[in-house]
Structure formats: C-alpha cells, structure tokens
Amino acid sequence: MKPTGQASARGGYHHGDLRQAMIEAAEALLAEKGLNGFTLRECARRAGVSPAAPAHHFGNLAGLLTAIATLGFDDLSDAMEQAADKASLSGEGRLAAIARAYLDVALARPGRFRVVFGQRGLDWDAPDFKRAASRAFGVLVAETRAHLAGGQAAPAAPLVTPPDAAGAPDLPFILFVWSVTHGFSTLLIDGQLDFLAGEAGREAMLDRHAGKLVCLLVAAVADSEGLAKPAGDH
Amino acid sequence: MKPTGQASARGGYHHGDLRQAMIEAAEALLAEKGLNGFTLRECARRAGVSPAAPAHHFGNLAGLLTAIATLGFDDLSDAMEQAADKASLSGEGRLAAIARAYLDVALARPGRFRVVFGQRGLDWDAPDFKRAASRAFGVLVAETRAHLAGGQAAPAAPLVTPPDAAGAPDLPFILFVWSVTHGFSTLLIDGQLDFLAGEAGREAMLDRHAGKLVCLLVAAVADSEGLAKPAGDH
DNA sequence: GCACTATCTTAACGTCGTCAAGATCGTTAG
DNA sequence: CTAACGATCTTGACGACGTTAAGATAGTGC
Numbered sequence: 001m002k003p004t005g006q007a008s009a010r011g012g013y014h015h016g017d018l019r020q021a022m023i024e025a026a027e028a029l030l031a032e033k034g035l036n037g038f039t040l041r042e043c044a045r046r047a048g049v050s051p052a053a054p055a056h057h058f059g060n061l062a063g064l065l066t067a068i069a070t071l072g073f074d075d076l077s078d079a080m081e082q083a084a085d086k087a088s089l090s091g092e093g094r095l096a097a098i099a100r101a102y103l104d105v106a107l108a109r110p111g112r113f114r115v116v117f118g119q120r121g122l123d124w125d126a127p128d129f130k131r132a133a134s135r136a137f138g139v140l141v142a143e144t145r146a147h148l149a150g151g152q153a154a155p156a157a158p159l160v161t162p163p164d165a166a167g168a169p170d171l172p173f174i175l176f177v178w179s180v181t182h183g184f185s186t187l188l189i190d191g192q193l194d195f196l197a198g199e200a201g202r203e204a205m206l207d208r209h210a211g212k213l214v215c216l217l218v219a220a221v222a223d224s225e226g227l228a229k230p231a232g233d234h
Numbered sequence: 235m236k237p238t239g240q241a242s243a244r245g246g247y248h249h250g251d252l253r254q255a256m257i258e259a260a261e262a263l264l265a266e267k268g269l270n271g272f273t274l275r276e277c278a279r280r281a282g283v284s285p286a287a288p289a290h291h292f293g294n295l296a297g298l299l300t301a302i303a304t305l306g307f308d309d310l311s312d313a314m315e316q317a318a319d320k321a322s323l324s325g326e327g328r329l330a331a332i333a334r335a336y337l338d339v340a341l342a343r344p345g346r347f348r349v350v351f352g353q354r355g356l357d358w359d360a361p362d363f364k365r366a367a368s369r370a371f372g373v374l375v376a377e378t379r380a381h382l383a384g385g386q387a388a389p390a391a392p393l394v395t396p397p398d399a400a401g402a403p404d405l406p407f408i409l410f411v412w413s414v415t416h417g418f419s420t421l422l423i424d425g426q427l428d429f430l431a432g433e434a435g436r437e438a439m440l441d442r443h444a445g446k447l448v449c450l451l452v453a454a455v456a457d458s459e460g461l462a463k464p465a466g467d468h
Numbered sequence: 469g470c471a472c473t474a475t476c477t478t479a480a481c482g483t484c485g486t487c488a489a490g491a492t493c494g495t496t497a498g
Numbered sequence: 499c500t501a502a503c504g505a506t507c508t509t510g511a512c513g514a515c516g517t518t519a520a521g522a523t524a525g526t527g528c
Contacts (some may be wrong), residue, residue, distance in 0.1 A: 013523045014475060035353050041515065050477050052517075057475090061516065101325040117424055119269050119348055124425075171430070172446040173256065175418065183417020184409065190351055191358075196405070213413065219455030247492045248506060274485065284508050286486075291506090295485065470528085477522070485516070491508070498501085 019057045021047040026068055030111030035118055038111070040064065046077045059123075065115050072109070072116035073132035076183065079105045080139045092190065095147040096214045103210060106185035113189060117182075144174045145201040147221060175223055180217045184210075253291045253301075255281040260302055264345030272345070274298065286388055293357075299349050304358040306343070306350035307366035313339045314373045329381040329455065330448045333415045337444060340419035346376065347423060351416075378408045381455060407455055414451050418444075 015021065025046035029038055040061045041051045058064040080098040087097030106113040115122075123129065148170055168174075187193050188202075197205045249255065259280035263272055274295045275285045287377040292298040321331030340347040349356075357363060382404055402408075421427050422436075431439045 004316065013477080014525075018475080036355060039515070042518095049250045051515090052519095053476055054298075054477085055517075100364070114353055117420070117426065119352060119424075121270060172443055172450060175421075175427070175443060176447055176450045179417035179421065180410065181413075181414070182421055183413035186351070186420055187413060187416055190353075192351065193409075208407055208411060213410055216406060216410045216454065220450065246492080247508080252506080273483085275483075285484090286488095286506055286509085289486075472509105472526080474522100474526095475522105475524075478520085479518100480520105481518080482516095483500105484514075485513100485514080489509085491506105494504095495507095496503080498499100498525100 006174065012054075015047070015049060017051070018047060018049060018053060022054050022057065022064060023050075023067055023071070026064060027071075027109075027112065030068070030115065031109065034111050035114040035120065038120075062123050063123045063126075065120055066126050067130050068112060069116045069122055070126070070129045070132045073129070073136045075112075076105050076108070077139050080136075080143065084139075084143050093147065093218055094143050095177065098143045099177070099214050099217060100210070102181045103185050103188075104124070106189055106227045107206075110189045113185070117186070117205045118159050140178055141168075141174050144177050144221070145170060146171060147218075177217065177221065180213070184213060239406050249281070249283060249287070251442065252281060252283060252287060255283075256288050256291065256298060257301055257305070259347065260298060261343075262428050263303075264302070264349065265343065268345050269348040269354065272354075274280075296355045297360075299354055300360050300363050302346055303350045303356055304360070304363045304366045306346045307363070307370045309343070309346075309441050310336065310339050310350075311366070311373050314370075314377065318373075327452055329411065330376045330452050333411070333448050333451060334416045334444070337419050337422075340423055341440075344423045347419070351420070357372045374412055375408050378411050378455070379404060381452075383406060411451065411455065416445070418447060 022043055025043045026038070029043055029046065040054065043055055043064070044051050047053075054064060058067060079101040083097040083101035084094040087094055188206075193205070194202070196209075256277055259277045260272070263277055263280065274288065277298070278285045278288055281287075288298060292301060313335040317331040317335035318328040321328055422440075427439070428436070430443075
C-alpha cells in the first residue's frame with residue numbers, strides 16, 4: 001500500500017528521528033497550550049506522524065512526559081550551576097543565585113516545569129529521569145552546604161546521592177531553601193499571585209519582590225545557622 | 235418512558251440533592267484515585283446519575299472542580315484560624331501554628347489540595363471561589379502581621395482584601411511565609427521528598443523535619459524583621 | 469539479493485467531556 | 499383540581515483522547 005496519509009506529506013514512510021521531533025513538538029505544545037492542553041495525538045500531528053507512532057519510542061504518554069521532565073531537571077541543574085559559578089566570580093552569594101536561577105527556569109518554561117512537578121503520571125523508575133532528579137537535588141545540596149560553610153567555594157564533588165542526605169544534620173536547611181524557592185515558583189506559575197501584579201504586569205511585581213524574597217531566604221539561612229547543629233562552629 | 239437506567243436503581247427520576255451528592259462522590263474519588271484518575275463520568279456513576287446530569291448544577295467539569303477548590307480554600311482558612319487560636323491560648327506561636335495547619339490540610343486531603351492549586355482548569359471568576367481564596371490569603375496576611383507586630387494578639391479585622399496587600403511593606407514577609415509553607419507541602423504531596431522517608435515511612439520523616447522547618451521559618455521572619463521596614467521599630 | 473528487525477500506518481476499541489432533544493417531576497397559577 | 503411551566507434527569511450522539519493489534523515499509527546485515 002502506498003503511504004497515502006501523513007507519510008506522503010513528509011516524503012517517506014520513516015521519519016528519521018521521530019524521538020527528537022516528538023520532544024520538540026511537545027515542548028512547543030507545552031509552551032503554547034500548557035500542560036492542560038497537552039495531548040499525545042497533537043504532538044504526533046505536529047511531528048507529521050500517526051498517533052500510534054510514538055508508542056515505539058516512548059511506550060506511552062507517561063514515557064514522553066518523563067523524557068520532557070528529564071530535560072526539565074537537567075535544565076534546572078545546568079541553570080543553577082551556571083548561575084552559582086557566575087555569581088561566585090562577581091562576588092554575589094551562590095545561594096541567592098541558584099534560587100534566582102530556579103525561579104527563572106520555572107518562569108521561562110512553565111509548561112515544562114509543571115511536567116516535572118506535575119500531576120500527570122511519569123515513569124519514576126526510568127533511569128535517566130532518576131539520574132536527572134538526583135543531579136538537580138545534588139546541586140541544591142552542594143550549594144546550600146557551601147553557603148553554610150561560609151565560603152563561596154565550589155564543592156569538589158558536587159554530586160550527592162539522595163540516600164546520603166537522608167540523615168544529614170543540615171537537611172532542614174536544604175529543605176528550607178528548596179521549599180521557599182519551589183513554593184514561590186509554584187505560586188507564581190499557577191497564577192496564585194496574579195492579583196499582586198496590578199496594572200504593571202507580573203514582571204514589575206517580580207522585580208519588586210523576588211529580590212527581597214531571596215534576601216530574606218539568604219538572611220534566614222545565615223542567621224539561624226546554629227539552630228540545627230549540635231555544636232557551635234563559629 | 236419508564237426510568238429504566240440509573241434512575242430506577244435509585245428509586246426516582248429526580249435525585250433530590252445531586253449537587254451535594256456529586257461533591258461527596260468527587261471527594262471520595264479524589265481521596266481514592268487522586269486528581270489524575272478523577273473523572274466527571276465516574277463521579278456521576280457513583281452518585282447514581284447519568285453523565286449529563288451534573289451539567290445543570292456545575293455547568294461543566296471546571297465548575298465541579300471549582301466547587302471542590304472552594305471547599306479546599308475554606309478548609310484551609312478554617313484550619314489556620316483554629317490552629318492559630320488554639321496555639322495562642324497555649325502560648326505557642328501563631329505563625330508556626332498556621333504553617334503546621336496548612337501542611338496538615340494538604341497532607342490530609344492531597345487530592346483536594348491538588349484541585350485547589352492544580353493544573354486542571356477552574357472557574358477563577360466564580361464569586362464563591364474568589365471569596366474563599368481571598369479569605370485564605372487574608373488569614374495568612376493577618377497572622378503574619380500579628381507575628382510581625384510581636385504579639386499573639388488576634389487582629390480585630392482579619393479580612394484583608396488582596397488589593398490592599400499589593401503595596402504593603404510587609405508583603406515580602408507574607409510571600410515568604412506562604413512560599414515556605416506551600417512549597418514544602420507541594421514537594422511532600424508530589425512525592426518529591428519520598429526518598430528521604432527511608433524505611434520508617436513518611437510520618438517519621440515528617441516528625442523529624444517538619445518541626446525544624448517551621449522553627450526555621452519563624453526564626454527567619456523574626457530575625458530579619460527590620461529588613462523591609464524603613465524605620466526600626468524595636 | 470534476501471531475510472530480519474525497527475519503524476510507521478491503518479483501523480479499531482473503550483473512555484472521556486459535552487451537547488441537543490426528550491422524558492419526568494415539583495410547583496404554582498387559574 | 500388541573501393545566502401549564504420550569505427545573506431536573508435520561509438518552510443518544512459527537513468528536514477527541516490514549517492505546518492496541520495487525521499489516522505495510524524501509525534500512526541493515528548476511
């Protein structure tokens with residue numbers, strides 16, 4: 001049978017690199033309609049492929065979303081690392097830098113961010129996904145510890161596997177940092193703070209408050225440093 | 235035509251109080267399957283009613299979810315108010331009490347919490363919903379301000395309309411409190427902190443860290459009180 | 469040049485949210 | 499008392515969704 005459907009419009013029966021094409025289509029669709037309007041069929045449509053084609057590459061919808069979420073975690077890790085390094089050079093605090101980077105990534109791609117931390121089912125056991133998630137958490141842990149240590153020194157071995165952190169004495173600080181950053185990002189993304197924007201728009205509201213919020217966070221971690229540590233170290 | 239379908243099993247053509255029955259079925263379904271497995275048809279099925287029946291009471295799926303979210307916001311407000319009052323009597327801090335109450339509500343009904351702050355579309359313009367959301371934010375504002383004022387005094391007029399808060403000097407503190415609380419709740423609910431639970435389960439992990447986290451929050455707000463205020467008041 | 473395997477299409481299934489049209493019931497006006 | 503009416507619910511249907519099974523096509527290695 002001649003390829004009379006989508007394949008003919010594309011020029012061949014095989015796509016070539018459908019996996020990448022699907023991911024790009026998915027990102028575009030997420031940016032356009034958000035996670036709510038996201039559809040596997042629409043992605044396949046944009047990739048010029050039948051609805052059943054993605055099954056072989058991703059298994060199912062959860063597989064595609066997991067691939068997107070993996071990219072999202074890596075994006076988060078990269079942005080935090082780069083921001084911390086740059087801030088370290090210019091003398092700013094690394095903690096403030098990663099918090100700001102986290103927020104920026106969330107705001108730049110809210111759809112993808114919602115996939116990472118969203119309700120639609122993911123393959124939590126996918127190796128790549130687990131690795132990406134661990135890396136992002138590792139960056140957070142490393143930077144928070146560097147901040148607690150008082151220096152701008154980048155830790156030599158920044159990779160922290162989650163089980164290591166389970167009993168760490170500075171875990172409350174790490175959770176605190178993550179909670180503030182993630183919470184503010186989530187509230188913003190979900191539109192819960194839109195009533196604060198006024199007529200100036202969200203950007204103005206961000207410029208006004210995000211900086212102060214990060215200052216509060218840094219001050220909080222610095223000031224209560226001795227709270228969770230048994231013996232004083234300063 | 236005789237009622238041969240769902241109506242006969244119920245005993246009559248009319249239900250009586252379908253609106254309430256749908257809400258109860260929805261809550262049960264959310265508790266059982268979460269927001270992901272939530273379905274309007276399944277709710278109607280459990281209420282013993284045809285799939286099109288809820289349309290007249292809620293308009294569409296968003297209408298039903300908005301009704302649930304309204305209950306969720308009211309639940310949040312009530313829990314925070316009661317916790318603050320009780321804590322005030324026993325001498326504890328009201329701020330720590332509302333943070334803990336927020337977390338407890340989220341953990342007690344994660345499905346409903348995800349409806350309130352979730353991705354599935356809601357009718358943001360529904361009057362009841364707006365009122366409930368404003369009330370919850372108002373409680374947060376009032377308690378944070380009471381804490382900043384240094385006393386456990388409950389404010390006489392706790393209702394704060396959102397526009398009032400847009401230019402308030404203590405807004406960063408309020409956002410800070412909300413971000414920490416909401417962020418930690420969200421991370422927990424979404425299973426992002428499950429790897430910290432270990433073999434002891436999530437309850438043990440909560441008992442270990444939630445308290446310290448709230449302590450950090452309270453200390454942070456108390457310590458950096460003078461940061462956003464132009465003139466020192468202590 | 470041929471089998472083999474990966475890749476993609478077609479067709480279909482069951483489920484979903486929603487709508488239009490009709491049936492039923494409670495209520496109220498005459 | 500009854501007839502009309504509006505509110506409530508059912509039925510049946512529509513298009514879209516995710517997923518699957520079976521078949522067609524293309525690149526690859528022998």
